[in-house]
Amino acid sequence: xxxxxxxxxxxxEPHQQHHFVDMEQQKHAASLGMWLFLATELMFFGGMxxxxxxxxxxxxxxxxxxxxxxxxxxxxxxxxxxxxxxLTVALxxxxxxxxxxxxxxxxxxxxxxxxLTFLVIKGFEWNEKYEKHHIPGASFRLSAEDLKGVxxxxxxMQDFQAxxxxxxxxxFAMTGLHALHMIIGVGLFLYLTYAAWKGQYGPAYYTPLxxxxxxxxxxxxxxxxxxxxxxxxDRNLQx
Amino acid sequence: MATTANFTAERENYLNANYGVRSWLLTTDHKRIALLxxxxxxxxxxxxxxxxxxxxLELLTPAGDLVMADTYNKxxxxxxxxxxxxxxxxxxxxxxxxxxVPMMIGAKDxxxxxxxxxxxxxxxxxxxxxxxxxxxxxxxxxxxxxxxFSTAFSNTKVIEAGLAIxxxxxxxxxxxxxxxxxxxxxxxxxxxxxxxxxFIWSTYATSVIFLLGTxxxxxxxxxxVFERAFHLGIFDPNRGGDPLLFQHxxxxxxxxxxxxxxxxxxxxxxxxIPCFSRKRVxxxxxxxxxxxxxxxxxxxxxxxxxxxAGISLYSALVFSALSYLVAVPSAVKVFNWTATMxxxxxxxxxxxLYAFGFIGLFTIGGLTGLFLAALGLDVHVHDTYFVIAHxxxxxxxxxxxxxxxxxxxxxxxxxxxxxPEAWGRLAAAIVFIGFNLTFFPQFVLGxxxxxxxxxxxxxxxxxxxxxxxxxSTILAVGYLLPMVYFTWSLRYGKPxxxxxxxxxxxxxxxQSPPTTFNFDEIPIVTQEAYDYExxxxxxxxxxxx
Amino acid sequence: MSSEKSEHSDHILPSGLYWGIWALLIVLxxxxxxxxxxxxxxxNTVVALVIATFxxxxxxxxxxxxxxxxxxxxxxxxxxxxxxxxxxxxxSMADYAxxxxx
Numbered sequence: 108x109x110x111x112x113x114x115x116x117x118x119x120e121p122h123q124q125h126h127f128v129d130m131e132q133q134k135h136a137a138s139l140g141m142w143l144f145l146a147t148e149l150m151f152f153g154g155m156x157x158x159x160x161x162x163x164x165x166x167x168x169x170x171x172x173x174x175x176x177x178x179x180x181x182x183x184x185x186x187x188x189x190x191x192x193x194l195t196v197a198l199x200x201x202x203x204x205x206x207x208x209x210x211x212x213x214x215x216x217x218x219x220x221x222x223l224t225f226l227v228i229k230g231f232e233w234n235e236k237y238e239k240h241h242i243p244g245a246s247f248r249l250s251a252e253d254l255k256g257v258x259x260x261x262x263x264m265q266d267f268q269a270x271x272x273x274x275x276x277x278x279f280a281m282t283g284l285h286a287l288h289m290i291i292g293v294g295l296f297l298y299l300t301y302a303a304w305k306g307q308y309g310p311a312y313y314t315p316l317x318x319x320x321x322x323x324x325x326x327x328x329x330x331x332x333x334x335x336x337x338x339x340x341d342r343n344l345q346x
Numbered sequence: 347m348a349t350t351a352n353f354t355a356e357r358e359n360y361l362n363a364n365y366g367v368r369s370w371l372l373t374t375d376h377k378r379i380a381l382l383x384x385x386x387x388x389x390x391x392x393x394x395x396x397x398x399x400x401x402x403l404e405l406l407t408p409a410g411d412l413v414m415a416d417t418y419n420k421x422x423x424x425x426x427x428x429x430x431x432x433x434x435x436x437x438x439x440x441x442x443x444x445x446x447v448p449m450m451i452g453a454k455d456x457x458x459x460x461x462x463x464x465x466x467x468x469x470x471x472x473x474x475x476x477x478x479x480x481x482x483x484x485x486x487x488x489x490x491x492x493x494x495f496s497t498a499f500s501n502t503k504v505i506e507a508g509l510a511i512x513x514x515x516x517x518x519x520x521x522x523x524x525x526x527x528x529x530x531x532x533x534x535x536x537x538x539x540x541x542x543x544x545f546i547w548s549t550y551a552t553s554v555i556f557l558l559g560t561x562x563x564x565x566x567x568x569x570x571v572f573e574r575a576f577h578l579g580i581f582d583p584n585r586g587g588d589p590l591l592f593q594h595x596x597x598x599x600x601x602x603x604x605x606x607x608x609x610x611x612x613x614x615x616x617x618x619i620p621c622f623s624r625k626r627v628x629x630x631x632x633x634x635x636x637x638x639x640x641x642x643x644x645x646x647x648x649x650x651x652x653x654x655a656g657i658s659l660y661s662a663l664v665f666s667a668l669s670y671l672v673a674v675p676s677a678v679k680v681f682n683w684t685a686t687m688x689x690x691x692x693x694x695x696x697x698x699l700y701a702f703g704f705i706g707l708f709t710i711g712g713l714t715g716l717f718l719a720a721l722g723l724d725v726h727v728h729d730t731y732f733v734i735a736h737x738x739x740x741x742x743x744x745x746x747x748x749x750x751x752x753x754x755x756x757x758x759x760x761x762x763x764x765x766p767e768a769w770g771r772l773a774a775a776i777v778f779i780g781f782n783l784t785f786f787p788q789f790v791l792g793x794x795x796x797x798x799x800x801x802x803x804x805x806x807x808x809x810x811x812x813x814x815x816x817x818s819t820i821l822a823v824g825y826l827l828p829m830v831y832f833t834w835s836l837r838y839g840k841p842x843x844x845x846x847x848x849x850x851x852x853x854x855x856x857q858s859p860p861t862t863f864n865f866d867e868i869p870i871v872t873q874e875a876y877d878y879e880x881x882x883x884x885x886x887x888x889x890x891x
Numbered sequence: 892m893s894s895e896k897s898e899h900s901d902h903i904l905p906s907g908l909y910w911g912i913w914a915l916l917i918v919l920x921x922x923x924x925x926x927x928x929x930x931x932x933x934x935n936t937v938v939a940l941v942i943a944t945f946x947x948x949x950x951x952x953x954x955x956x957x958x959x960x961x962x963x964x965x966x967x968x969x970x971x972x973x974x975x976x977x978x979x980x981x982x983s984m985a986d987y988a989x990x991x992x993x
Binding site for chain 1: 951
């Protein structure tokens with residue numbers, strides 16, 4: 108910061124908003140703002156993780172049953188897809204830092220492709236759940252196949268099936284909210300790709316891209332936790 | 347623009363810089379946004395106040411003879427929801443906070459002016475949805491939305507109310523985000539952390555709670571909405587759902603929420619007391635750190651709302667002990683404010699009257715909180731009027747008095763006009779008397795066993811209920827008076843100078859009302875805060891003759 | 892105008908680093924799935940969460956550049972959020988776990 112009073116009418120750099128003293132202040136403000144927003148997102152998903160923790164602790168067998176009915180190959184594939192998308196985001200920012208506009212745009216497009224791929228695979232999974240009557244509600248039921256490997260007293264079966272719905276409720280709530288964040292992310296990146304293609308970002312200024320990337324990585328991290336917590340409960344019992 | 351007082355011509359300021367509805371609805375000026383919020387929260391104060399009036403009218407007689415029981419459930423629910431979420435939580439942060447934070451730290455605006463405007467629109471959208479809910483049947487779950495009643499059994503508009511509050515929550519989150527970034531990144535040169543006004547410290551602490559707590563109630567209400575809409579089963583006892591899970595998630599936010607409601611008021615008091623004692627604050631560091639401590643400890647005590655709900659005894663013991671701990675930083679503030687006044691030159695201006703009222707009433711409210719934190723006592727008084735009296739002493743005797751004190755203190759800066767001081771003092775006295783008459787009897791009622799949320803009661807409780815209702819009408823008068831004379835002062839009030847109170851703080855160095863960008867030049871700060879030894883007192887508290 | 896560069900423009904990381912992190916994350920994903928098929932009793936969950944936390948840390952440190960930032964506040968924000976989430980999870984869980992002790 109300079110030592111002399113800063114006059115009202117000062118030279119504004121490109122992209123600089125008037126209430127900031129200089130671009131560095133603006134960039135630091137934007138970055139802190141995005142990190143704080145991610146902190147709120149952590150608490151937002153965190154509430155559901157709390158529900159998950161309590162119910163998994165309370166109903167471990169039911170959760171195991173539910174988890175084993177999820178499509179593990181698709182879940183693992185989706186995890187890999189998101190990891191690839193984080194790579195392309197990181198590389199796109201690097202490309203911008205080096206002034207390579209075309210490469211930036213290509214990588215951003217790839218990121219969105221990966222994001223959409225994730226959503227399509229998620230759609231298949233949800234459809235599979237629908238067809239197997241695993242959506243909580245009146246038509247929910249577990250098949251004999253689903254209950255393989257678990258000994259449930261026939262008299263308790265109805266209650267057991269009822270309680271298993273807590274797993275699926277959380278599955279849909281958590282993956283649903285995560286998917287919503289993916290959709291928002293793809294929308295955000297549509298805008299960022301367009302702006303990058305228009306040449307708005309370069310080595311001197313790429314703050315929106317950087318902050319968009321932070322959001323995208325956060326959504327990836329949520330899935331990194333969702334995958335083992337939802338898909339990998341007592342998988343060894345399937346043998 | 348000259349910053350010396352000039353009473354002959356109207357100088358350009360943030361109010362007359364542009365005219366027209368669009369210039370207000372599309373403004374990014376933090377001061378205009380503060381006024382947009384002020385108008386909105388005042389509207390909701392009336393709505394919530396209307397429900398309060400209806401409750402007190404019903405409770406004039408032991409029989410349930412004014413409204414039906416189901417209607418009464420709606421009255422106390424909507425009174426609570428509107429007062430908590432649409433009035434108290436935004437009140438000081440979104441009005442005084444928005445107005446003052448940039449000016450107090452020497453900035454031209456908040457870090458994210460457009461997000462500031464968006465936060466107001468989110469508030470309006472949530473508020474509109476809430477009003478629609480109110481006008482088309484309302485909701486009867488209690489402001490606490492306990493499951494499974496709210497998810498499975500209530501026949502009222504739970505989804506709508508839940509969504510309204512959910513949307514409103516994002517308004518809070520964005521406001522908090524803006525404040526934290528602004529305080530970290532936009533302080534003027536020389537404005538170190540330890541030179542910040544204490545109002546900034548408490549606003550900062552409040553903002554931390556906004557950021558960390560609000561998302562949890564957002565997801566909790568969203569889950570309630572999903573449950574009702576899609577029959578998920580997360581809270582359905584028939585499908586393994588646990589009512590206590592909801593309560594843990596709900597109170598994890600809603601307890602820190604009460605600190606959202608009180609911390610900004612404490613910040614206001616910390617500004618008023620040194621000014622009207624002409625003395626620097628005693629124990630600045632302690633007051634600053636206590637704000638942070640309240641914010642942090644406030645997240646550790648939520649299950650004291652659940653002592654009789656079925657949590658484990660060990661859990662209850664831990665939360666009880668932690669609840670005693672959280673009272674300590676609040677007490678520190680009360681001691682420091684008192685020590686600030688000691689050997690000061692005290693003026694009993696309107697803001698100072700509200701500050702005195704705050705200290706006394708907040709102390710009573712806070713101490714009765716300790717009664718409630720004691721497990722044995724809580725078993726006796728949980729869900730009685732004792733609890734209601736406790737939290738109204740804090741939220742009304744504390745937070746609302748702080749809000750009113752702050753409005754009076756900064757009114758000259760906001761409007762450029764002086765309110766009539768005699769009426770101000772009268773209204774403060776009426777508020778104080780009305781408040782105590784309304785809520786003190788409720789401590790007794792609760793201790794005697796009158797349950798809360800009941801629309802009829804045994805006849806032996808009637809006298810105290812009548813006193814309480816009488817008090818509420820007096821309180822209503824006390825609240826209406828400032829609305830009248832503030833409005834009056836806009837046209838007929840004496841023009842305020844830059845600093846009618848002789849107060850310390852960068853905001854008082856600007857003109858009244860300030861220009862759109864606050865400062866002609868970003869100031870350089872070299873003084874400690876509350877440098878009252880070096881600030882001349884005004885000749886007299888300006889009194890409108 | 893400030894003459895110091897922001898810390899970000901100083902750090903153009905080699906693309907090999909990003910690819911390396913990517914490979915690590917992919918491998919760890921398969922390890923997580925593979926270990927799930929082995930019966931470790933209660934440690935299955937522990938191992939899965941440890942790997943997930945390691946993956947998340949790697950994303951935060953390298954993809955989100957936290958390892959290379961000179962901004963301490965970023966780390967304070969991250970730790971604060973994690974801290975309060977842990978409070979929510981642990982104190983709620985402590986209630987449930989201690990009910991059996993009554």
